[in-house]
Amino acid sequence: MSAPHTGRRGSYAKGLAKREEILTRALDVISHEGYAGASVKAIAEAVGLSQAGLLHYFDSKEELFTEVLRKRDEVDALSRASGPDEPSLGRMRAEFIALVRHNTDVPGLVQLFSRLAADATDPAHPAHEFFLDRSARLREVLGAAVARAQGDGRLRDGIEPATLARMVQALADGMQLQWLVDPTVDMIGPVEALFALLEPPPPGEPDADQRSGATEA
């Protein structure tokens, strides 16, 4: 109970630095070599420590993995403060898609995320707050951009921004699952399709005629 653990305390920088080093390394390993129900021991070895040695820096397996995900967000700068405070929907859309595309390269991380997200569903789970906060933040940014776009008429009207934000998030999470089960599926198409669906109808031309040949019924 006196160790650097949470990073909140003590630790004359060495501890913190080491912790960061571990996280970076773990992130790297999981990203590239995958996460197959990775045990603490497996990560410890990949990082060059014993199991107990690794756990010296983290309270538990759950905390470790949560911090790995937090580190990932940091790196990906999902909650990136870069650019304007209130990015346009177009920009959000582009960034969101880019992120989904990027995830394609790090299946291990995506799996870790999905697994932990499902487990952290339980309010007693140490990562519960993390996911609660993280997803609320995402929806906030998304929702705000949507509201502004609706105000400008750049976005189909009649759906609550908050609902829309949930939809985008849910769709992306769901597509991750589908992609993990079968890596040949395209995570991006459906996400882009949703955004496309949201574009306002061109205000004058009914678009009920560009019928594709996709229907064979």
Add this chain to the structure above:
Amino acid sequence: MSAPHTGRRGSYAKGLAKREEILTRALDVISHEGYAGASVKAIAEAVGLSQAGLLHYFDSKEELFTEVLRKRDEVDALSRASGPDEPSLGRMRAEFIALVRHNTDVPGLVQLFSRLAADATDPAHPAHEFFLDRSARLREVLGAAVARAQGDGRLRDGIEPATLARMVQALADGMQLQWLVDPTVDMIGPVEALFALLEPPPPGEPDADQRSGATEA
């Protein structure tokens, strides 16, 4: 290796019957009393057996839980053959929504599903095939209904039926996660919103005017 296990073999009906009884009971318990990282032992007790006694009927914990989910599908008749072979999209939509609504009453099952789905993402997981099949089946039915509806002009055009099917499924799965994390969220709204988005634009009247007051930017 000689037990009734998979139901494929042996089992002078007693074994099978008992197995079904166990599944029904387990389904009931998980549905109503929830699934909090339920152990085999917990289920065994709920069913009135010892841990080993329960495992006599199933190869492993994973197999047990997979079968519980299979039983659930059976009961919910998700892949219900009732009614016409090729239900209309409207009917599919109504049934789908009803199912989502029903899930609201069985959080334990939803959690079990979400957890196992994430775990079964790994090709080596015993439930991998189950989820692969199950979700392919759902998308098939959904996709077919979509294709027919598009053919009739009852559905917005320009999206592949297969893509649309994935979207609906992903959205629903993602909303389950959001609802599990925070049971006050509405799983249904976003799903209905997606279906609404798919309705074809009224062919003549541009609908860019029913602006709501939801935007404060």
Add this chain to the structure above:
DNA sequence: GTCTATACTCGGATAGAC
């Protein structure tokens, strides 16, 4: 302050008695 060794606990799996 950092880490290894070790020991404890718990859940799932398996063998064998009844």
Add this chain to the structure above:
DNA sequence: GTCTATCCGAGTATAGAC
């Protein structure tokens, strides 16, 4: 067919070497 007993592996806690 069901139990008891046992095993095993993973996660966790602690003592103490360095």
